[in-house]
Amino acid sequence: MNPTLTTRLANLRARMAQTNTDLVVLGPSSHMLYMADLSPHGDERPVLLMVSPTFAGFLMPALNVDSARQHTDLPFFPWADADGPDAALKDLLAATGVTRTAPSIVLDETMRTDFALLVLDALPGARRRFTQDTVGYLRSRKDDAEYDALKKSAVLNDAAMAAGFAALRPGITEVEVATVIRDFYKANGATTEFCSVCFGPNGAFPHHHTGDTRLMDRDAVLIDTGGRIHGYPSDMTRVGYFGSKPQGFDEIHAILDRAVTAAIAAAKPGVPASAVDKAARDVITEAGYGPNFLHRTGHGLGIDVHETPYITATSNTVLEEGMVFSIEPGIYLQGRFGLRLEEIVIIRNGTAEILSDMPRTAISGG
Template structure:
């Protein structure tokens, strides 16, 4: 028999947040929000799927052809509809069951929901006051629990193994795509799937989102590997840099600056600190070294069910970091036509500071000597 206790616990926490925020109704589409709260991740297409939650009721609007599969993941009631009927009548019944016909309801909408789903819902309500999930589901998702920590830790330990295997396999003439395949094979052999993989040789590393190519490794060439897998529903993400041959002085200098920026951000990250101040700590180091214009992106992003989710560690972020937040710290310096260096850790914020998930050293990996 399926254990729905985790979903019940998260639903209870959501209702506490609804009380605290005077929220009458939370509406989630077929998204990571729905998956996190209910365990249901239905096939996403043009057929409206919604989970409606009030303080004393929760139920799904569910296409009839998806109901049997979704039933395996939840014991919440379904209001089903067939293609030849359309969703309107089933949605009306669901709103009545939720006592959501009252005017002026405070409604939280899933910001990732399809626009046509959201408008279908809003058109069926009477003058709702609407906002997104930042202070309800989003806030709860940002505070990782023990089960999420265990899943994230396992995914990152596997990532360590894959990245180490990739660096160990470096030899003259190997291609970026062949190295990426080594990483993917390691994931598959351990029951994980590839989330993304970017293997960058030489000048390719100056592009933060480079796609691995048939380019071949040559002697005295920098190597950047940014990769992540998904294991038991949760992803990993890490960037490590190395050198095939003997690193030159410029590369060593840039590498040292980026490592110093990582340390500065780690030292700044504490509960109650603004995310933008963590970004500033890393950025100030790189700017002081004369590379400020070559740090092309934010310092980090949250990570959980999604590979990118709040909180974002950026100069324009208003987020205040909390214990249990999981996010990346990944400053970088990118020199066009030459190389790029980015060092990335995923951390969980504890009361006394960040705990790093990876156990692989950030030291420069030297290969091919």
């Protein structure tokens, strides 16, 4: 087995011991990709990875076995369409050695409900929870290889963002700017994870759907974009304007930059995630725009664009070395414009290190 996967499996078993977990069950998901470097075709045919303290193996449709074997040497318990998965599932459960009447099991919260019910029906006395304190816990603490991949993805995203702002010209549409960014990712070996381009009042919608709005003088411009390369995504928001600045732009931009700076300073090992949210939110509230900050301060980033830890006012997650997350306060002024500044940081060597190399200064177009 790949040494990284061997380490991850050992780490998972250590967490299982610490959390009194008898069995972890994962479906086709980023959790399975993390644990086994396998992302099988997801359809109605049950695919499961089961990990116990003494065994790990797959329930796998027979027609996928040969392809999946290229990625893992863990044992398969195959089943054919003509037979159904019940017998193979029974054999796999027996192999795990889980014999307690009421085992403590962890289910992948992202897998299909019918897959989860197969497991629960086979273990009727099971006490079940989701992956937060096992696989999710491990995934939130990035290793050196993950740091390198995320850093490379962030630096490429800097250049994609610059290409988007460089494309601004009178009358260009949001969709056309997004196409420039998507083409940049493709030309540099990456895929587009998402791309939101917002002109003028559209920036006041935190999740604006990029459309046919045309760029005009005095428009604020907000671009939130991310690509994926080497298996890991990027995520960053930058703002600017076209022609003349809209009234109030500099004030809001300065407040947000102070909020980002305060949140980064607060993000240290041993600090609850809620304290990072508070640091950003206090700056905005004290400036008189508290009601215009409409969302949490951040989310974790890893294999998924959104994963633990979540930087919210109520999160009691304690930050630790290796955690990667966004800091992205925003102020949204309906009918005028909205601004958001976003950095991805990693808790590294006791502080929050920014992955991007791109300044947060406003970008002038036109």
